[in-house]
Amino acid sequence: MPFALHLVSSHGIAPAPPLIEMTGIQKRFPGVLALDQIDFTLNPGEVHVLFGENGAGKSTLINVMAGTHHHDGGTYAYCGQALTDLSPHRAREIGICPVFQEFSLASDLTIEENLFLGREICRGGILDKAEMRARVARVLADLRFDLPPRAKVSTLSRAEQQMTEIAKALLQDIRVLILDEPTASLSERETERLFEIIADLKRKGVGIVYVSHRMVEIKRLADRVTVLRDGRRVGTVEAAAVSETKLIEMMIGRSFGAMFPDIAHRPGRVMLETRGLTTADGLVREADFTVQAGEVVGIAGLVGCGKSELARAIFGLNEVQSGAIMLEGQQVTQPSPATMLQSGLCYFPSDRVAEGLALARPVRENMTLAALNLPDFVKSGFLRLRREKDRAREMIAKLGLAPPDPEKRVEFLSGGNKQKVMLARGIAREVKVYLFDEPTVGIDVGAKAEIYKLIKEVAESGAAVVVISSELHEVVYLSNRAYVMSGGRLVVELRGLEITEAAILSHFFDRKPATTVGVGAPGTI
Amino acid sequence: MTERTALRPAIGPGAWTRLLRFFANYGFLPVILVALCLGFGAVEPVFLTVQNALNIAEQASYLIVLAAAQMFVLLTRGFDLSMGVIVSAISVISAMVMVAIAPEGQGPVLLALSAGILTALAFGVIAGVVNGTLVAFFDINPFVVTLGMQGIAFGIATTVSGGFPVFGIPAELTTFLGQDGAWFGFLSPPVAVCLLILGVSYIILNHTVLGRSLYLVGSNTRAAEVGGLPWRRHIMMSYVLCSLITAVGAILMTARTGTGEPSTGGGLVLLSIAAAVAGGVSLRGGEGRIIHVVMGGLLVSVLSIGMNLTRIDGFLQQVVLGIIVIAAVFLDRLRLRIRS
Numbered sequence: 001m002p003f004a005l006h007l008v009s010s011h012g013i014a015p016a017p018p019l020i021e022m023t024g025i026q027k028r029f030p031g032v033l034a035l036d037q038i039d040f041t042l043n044p045g046e047v048h049v050l051f052g053e054n055g056a057g058k059s060t061l062i063n064v065m066a067g068t069h070h071h072d073g074g075t076y077a078y079c080g081q082a083l084t085d086l087s088p089h090r091a092r093e094i095g096i097c098p099v100f101q102e103f104s105l106a107s108d109l110t111i112e113e114n115l116f117l118g119r120e121i122c123r124g125g126i127l128d129k130a131e132m133r134a135r136v137a138r139v140l141a142d143l144r145f146d147l148p149p150r151a152k153v154s155t156l157s158r159a160e161q162q163m164t165e166i167a168k169a170l171l172q173d174i175r176v177l178i179l180d181e182p183t184a185s186l187s188e189r190e191t192e193r194l195f196e197i198i199a200d201l202k203r204k205g206v207g208i209v210y211v212s213h214r215m216v217e218i219k220r221l222a223d224r225v226t227v228l229r230d231g232r233r234v235g236t237v238e239a240a241a242v243s244e245t246k247l248i249e250m251m252i253g254r255s256f257g258a259m260f261p262d263i264a265h266r267p268g269r270v271m272l273e274t275r276g277l278t279t280a281d282g283l284v285r286e287a288d289f290t291v292q293a294g295e296v297v298g299i300a301g302l303v304g305c306g307k308s309e310l311a312r313a314i315f316g317l318n319e320v321q322s323g324a325i326m327l328e329g330q331q332v333t334q335p336s337p338a339t340m341l342q343s344g345l346c347y348f349p350s351d352r353v354a355e356g357l358a359l360a361r362p363v364r365e366n367m368t369l370a371a372l373n374l375p376d377f378v379k380s381g382f383l384r385l386r387r388e389k390d391r392a393r394e395m396i397a398k399l400g401l402a403p404p405d406p407e408k409r410v411e412f413l414s415g416g417n418k419q420k421v422m423l424a425r426g427i428a429r430e431v432k433v434y435l436f437d438e439p440t441v442g443i444d445v446g447a448k449a450e451i452y453k454l455i456k457e458v459a460e461s462g463a464a465v466v467v468i469s470s471e472l473h474e475v476v477y478l479s480n481r482a483y484v485m486s487g488g489r490l491v492v493e494l495r496g497l498e499i500t501e502a503a504i505l506s507h508f509f510d511r512k513p514a515t516t517v518g519v520g521a522p523g524t525i
Numbered sequence: 526m527t528e529r530t531a532l533r534p535a536i537g538p539g540a541w542t543r544l545l546r547f548f549a550n551y552g553f554l555p556v557i558l559v560a561l562c563l564g565f566g567a568v569e570p571v572f573l574t575v576q577n578a579l580n581i582a583e584q585a586s587y588l589i590v591l592a593a594a595q596m597f598v599l600l601t602r603g604f605d606l607s608m609g610v611i612v613s614a615i616s617v618i619s620a621m622v623m624v625a626i627a628p629e630g631q632g633p634v635l636l637a638l639s640a641g642i643l644t645a646l647a648f649g650v651i652a653g654v655v656n657g658t659l660v661a662f663f664d665i666n667p668f669v670v671t672l673g674m675q676g677i678a679f680g681i682a683t684t685v686s687g688g689f690p691v692f693g694i695p696a697e698l699t700t701f702l703g704q705d706g707a708w709f710g711f712l713s714p715p716v717a718v719c720l721l722i723l724g725v726s727y728i729i730l731n732h733t734v735l736g737r738s739l740y741l742v743g744s745n746t747r748a749a750e751v752g753g754l755p756w757r758r759h760i761m762m763s764y765v766l767c768s769l770i771t772a773v774g775a776i777l778m779t780a781r782t783g784t785g786e787p788s789t790g791g792g793l794v795l796l797s798i799a800a801a802v803a804g805g806v807s808l809r810g811g812e813g814r815i816i817h818v819v820m821g822g823l824l825v826s827v828l829s830i831g832m833n834l835t836r837i838d839g840f841l842q843q844v845v846l847g848i849i850v851i852a853a854v855f856l857d858r859l860r861l862r863i864r865s
Contacts, residue, residue, distance in 0.1 A: 317751065338753035347751070355751050358744035360811045369741055370752035372734050381733050425752065 017080040018043050019176050019207040020065065020096075026073030027060050034060040035071070036231045042176065042207040047198065047221045049239070050211045052228035052251055053471075055415065055442050058211050061228070062178050065209065066098035067091035079175075089118070095175035099165045099182060107154040111147055112136040115168045139171050144193060158185040158304055166194070177201060178209045183217060184303055188509045195221065213251070214472070215244050215501055229253050230444060248473060253445050256477075261456040265480035268293035270329070271464035272345065272433050274314065277323035283309040285488040286323065291433065291464045296455060298479030299468045299490075300504045306488040307468045308350060311435040315340050315347035327433070341370055346431045348422060350438035350468075356422040359411035363401070364392040366410050367424040374429055395424045400450055416447025423454060433464045440474065452478065472501045486510045554804060554820045558827060565831035572834055579713070581826050583704055586719035587777055589822035591793055592800035593726050594770035596818050597763045599801055600730075600743040602810030603660060603667035605764065607674035608771050608797055609790035611652050614682040615775035619645040620691035620785025623698065630695040637695055642776055649772025650765060652678065657764030661757040682787045691785030702780035715777050722770055727815045729766070739763055744811025799846055800825045803853035825849070 020042040027035035035057050042048050050058045063069040064076065067086035076083045078094065091098075105114050115136050121128045136149050145163045153161060162185050169177060179198075183191045198208055198221060212218060218225060222239035227250040234250045245256065252259045270290050277287040283306040291297045301307045312318040314325055316335035325332045327343055340347070349355035357366050368377050368388055377388050392406040399420040401413075410421055419439070426434055436455070440448045455478060459465045469475050475482050482499045483490045484507040491510035494503055566573035591608060598605050619641040627637035652674060659670040700706050706714045730736035738759040742749040749756040779785060804821020806813030825846065832842045 315751075336753075337751055338755065341753040349751055355745075355747045358741045358748050358811060360744040360807075360809075361740055365737065365741065369748065369754070372737065372754060378734050381735070383732055383734060383737060385732065 018077075019079060020209075021077040021080075022065075022074065024074035025061070025064060025071045025076065027064060027069060027071050032231075034231050035064070038074070038228070038231075038233050040226060040233070040236075042209060044175075044205040044207055045202050046223045047202065047208045047210050049218050049222040049225045050209060050228060051213060051218065051225050051247060052234075053213070053445065053448075055230075055444065056228040056251070057231040058228055059180065060231075062098060062100075062180060062209060062211060065091075065176070066096060066100075066178055068098075092119075092172070095173060096178070097169035097172070097174045097176070098178040099162075099169050099180060101180045101184065103161050103165055105153045105161060105164060105168075108152060110150050110152055111156075111164050111167075112149040114153055114164060115139070115171050119172075135171065136167075139167050143167055143170065143197060159187060159190060162186060163190065166197075170197075174201075174206060176207045176209065178211075180211045181213075182210075183212070183214070214505070215247070216505060218247070219244075227251055252448075254449070259445075259449050259452065260473075260477035261453055263296055263456045263459055263478065263480070265296065265459065266294040266462075267480065268462065271327070272314070272466075273326040274310070275324045275326070277310070277313060277325065278321045279306075279309055279313045280319035280321045281309070283318070283488050284313055287485075287488075287490050289483065289490055291466050293432070293464050294459060294462050295480040296459045296465045296467055296478050298475035298482035298499070299466065299485055300470075300472060300475045300482060300508075301485035302508055303470065305485045305508075307485040308437050309488075310485070311347055311437055311466065311468055312349075315345065315435065317347070338373075341429065342373075344430060344432035345435070346370065346426050346429075346433070347435040348426070348437060348439060350441060352418055352422045357410050357418060360409060362407045362409055363396070363413070363421050364389060364406040366421050367392050367395050367406075368428050370425040371428040376429075391428065395427050398427065399424060399454070414444070414447075416443035416450075419443050419447065419451065423451065426458070431458075431463065433466070434458055435466045435468070437468045438470060439467060440469075440471065472504055475499070475504065476501055484508065484510070554817075554824060558820065558824055561824070561827055561831060565827070565835060569831075569834045572831060577830070577834075581823070581830055582716055583713050584830060585822045585826035586713075586715040587774060587781070588796055588800050588825055589819055590719050590722050590770060590774040590777065591797040592804070592818045592822050593722055593815070594767045594774065595797040595801045596806050596813050596815075597726075597739065597766045597770070598667070599798075599806050599808065600739045600810060600813055601760050601763045602743050602746075602808075603760070603763065604671065604798060604808075605656065605767050605771075606668065606671040606794050607652065607656065607678055608671075608767070609793035610675045610678040610682060611649070611768060611771055611790070612775040612778060612793055613787050613790035614678040615645045615648050615772050616779045616789065617682050617686045617691055617785040617787050618648060619776065620694050620779055621685065623695060624691060624693045624785075627695050629693045630697065634695045634697050638698055638701070641694075641698070645772045645776050645779075646769060649768040649770075649775075652771075653765035653768030654761070656768065657761030660764060661760035682790075686785065686787045688787060690787065694779070694783055694785065696783065698780045699783045702777060703783070704781055715781070718773065718777055722773060723815055723819065726770070730815065735759055735762055740811050742811075795846065795850070796825060799850040799853070803849055808854060821853075 018041040020040065022038060022040040025035055025038040025040070026033070038057070038061060040061065050061065052058050060069060064071045067088045067090060070085070076086070078096070106117060109117065112133060116132050121131050133149070140147055140149065143166070145167060147160060147163055147167070153164065156164065162182060166182065182194060186194060201208060210221060218239060224236055225239050225242065225247065226236040227234040227247065229251060234253070249255060269292060271293050273290045274287050277289070278285050287310055289310065299307045299310070309318050313320050314335060316337055316339070320335070325335055327345060332340070353359065358369065368391070371377055376391070377384055389406060396404045396406060401417055401420050410418060413421065439451055439455070455465055455467065467474060467478055476499050479499055480496070482494045482504065484492045484494070484504050486508055492507045562573065571577060595605060595608065622644045623637040623641035626632055626640055627634050656670055656674055659665045660667045702714045702718070704713060704715060708714055708717050730739070738749065738754050738756070741754065742756045742759055746756060778789060800821035801813065801818055802808060802821070803824050804817035804819070806817050806821070828845060828849065829842060832845065
């Protein structure tokens with residue numbers, strides 16, 4: 001058995017020492033305290049979920065566990081022995097195996113080459129391919145993963161790469177398995193299989209650190225849950241004894257009501273509509289989608305389901321192959337960012353650093369970046385600098401930017417403030433349709449609440465708002481209507497109270513387009 | 526992410542922060558410039574005379590004009606390797622135009638000078654449009670485009686002139702735009718033209734949509750596109766402005782020697798990039814101000830005049846310049862780190 005354990009044989013009776021015992025762990029990155037006094041224990045045969053928003057410190061913590069980062073304070077003991085100078089290689093040797101979201105696979109090598117990368121079996125200095133092949137076949141068979149061992153990793157889908165990563169971790173004897181949102185790209189069937197493997201490993205006494213923010217998974221798998229927020233441990237709770245609401249409130253650090261404002265949706269006329277929209281890259285297929293003035297429409301779906309590409313195609317960033325885009329009833333023939341902005345539609349990209357902001361330039365210039373063709377800021381080719389400065393100050397005050405300095409270079413702002421600077425372009429010019437792509441990714445809770453407030457304000461003032469998000473609670477609590485996208489298609493449209501986390505999740509793997517609009521079947525996962 | 530904690534060294538916020546901010550904004554250059562002047566002055570007291578200062582200003586003005594030209598493309602993460610040879614080509618062609626109309630000043634001199642200058646500017650615009658179109662609209666790497674243009678311009682410069690300098694330009698060109706001329710009785714023409722170019726560049730960069738856009742495009746092209754800016758057109762314009770200003774530099778240099786020189790241009794690419802980058806224009810795009818170009822041009826000129834006065838070997842001077850470029854880029858990185 002590839003993941004049989006020769007080292008540990010705790011059958012749940014003898015009080016074994018914790019596999020991992022961290023006390024007061026601290027990790028500082030330049031300018032940021034990423035982890036502050038974290039205590040964490042992992043017992044044999046336990047699934048311990050790390051729960052928190054993006055940027056809460058989950059990734060840093062598992063990176064410390066796996067030896068990728070070194071903690072600069074506190075102690076880290078493994079099976080009762082203090083670990084110092086842990087390297088990723090050493091961690092694997094002693095049985096701590098991480099499966100990160102960013103895959104560590106070499107894309108030009110095959111699956112079997114990847115599995116043994118860095119620990120190839122040799123006989124007399126020569127690779128023993130036959131032996132390696134046999135072992136790869138065995139582990140894949142054990143896992144019942146349907147993967148072609150000779151296929152190049154670059155030809156695999158994200159889900160297949162994920163399975164390869166898991167197989168790689170389980171190729172050796174392990175005592176601690178770290179899974180970082182492993183189901184983010186797995187289908188229902190594959191997820192089910194992963195859960196069986198986890199149950200199997202638990203029985204064998206392996207400790208599992210499981211990073212997730214999906215409630216259904218936590219309910220199903222977790223023994224204990226540690227909630228992190230802004231690099232601090234909010235608490236560790238028994239999974240069976242805590243409610244969903246309680247967990248989310250621990251995560252966001254405030255009550256639900258304070259986080260998600262009540263939005264008074266008043267759907268008016270249809271502002272934006274797509275008919276049979278298909279993109280040239282095939283990531284969006286025959287999307288029929290509408291958003292009305294005065295409402296927030298959510299779009300949920302897995303990474304790569306096409307939800308982002310839908311908005312990008314509308315904004316002219318992805319090439320449209322067929323179908324129509326109607327803005328205020330007028331068909332848009334050649335969408336481009338310039339023309340769409342001119343007609344009052346603005347897309348806010350998810351990757352604000354890569355696509356949203358000129359980092360080396362000051363806040364003021366970034367705020368007016370998308371408004372340089374308006375008479376407000378420009379007169380016959382010349383900038384109206386004084387006016388621009390005044391408007392920048394107004395926007396800074398409105399958005400609560402800290403520090404309130406229009407000349408500060410954007411790269412030195414925190415994630416939340418960067419996001420606000422990018423959102424300012426929705427204030428700098430008149431926008432009637434807002435397309436927010438992951439509007440709160442990587443920003444702190446306070447900034448999130450402010451951005452939700454901004455979304456509420458623009459929707460209530462009559463704009464049409466689309467929120468594309470991988471954070472399910474964002475879609476659930478902001479939307480008047482919500483679409484679920486899967487495999488490039490809008491598979492279901494949910495309204496009002498139908499919009500629940502379970503209903504959305506149950507459609508993540510649908511492959512048929514939404515022919516009938518109806519209530520999702522909650523609790524099918 | 527939490528708010529970045531500010532640097533708080535022991536000296537206290539006032540003096541230290543101000544010093545750091547000074548370095549962050551202007552680089553180490555002003556300090557190095559002063560140190561160099563004092564150093565050369567100590568070895569060769571002539572260096573610190575008013576006469577020499579004027580000389581430096583004059584020498585530097587040619588370089589500063591070219592560095593300003595280079596800056597427009599550096600801002601958009603490009604560069605223009607063809608600049609030096611374009612100077613040669615323009616020098617030769619405009620000289621031939623002037624000679625054809627008024628050989629040795631025999632004929633309509635004013636017409637000859639205007640035609641020569643217009644030809645130079647037109648050639649500059651054409652070269653810029655070609656470079657800019659290929660870079661901006663065809664997405665070809667500026668290295669390849671401007672290297673190719675370098676070959677083309679070199680071919681033109683040597684073919685039309687047969688490889689020899691073009692003599693017989695009306696002397697009025699030199700008296701009007703050469704070093705010995707004096708505008709309003711005191712202003713050296715190259716310095717005056719340089720100041721004019723700097724002024725216009727300043728206005729373009731800081732007060733027009735085009736200038737703003739160059740900074741934004743250079744800092745993040747994708748963001749400029751997503752923000753709806755006509756980024757391709759603006760990148761193309763940066764090459765046009767670059768070559769147009771280069772043409773002005775070419776006229777000045779033709780006036781300096783009074784001949785159309787097919788081979789002066791070679792080293793100017795390195796010098797212009799060296800001056801701009803040493804001054805603080807970032808090779809990563811989106812950063813750089815007129816003052817940087819001025820200081821960089823002064824630095825290179827101070828070095829070369831200082832090394833001449835202290836009789837440092839000409840080839841060794843090349844080595845020093847090469848080191849300056851590399852050191853400048855290194856210091857640029859350092860500056861960035863200070864800032865964060």
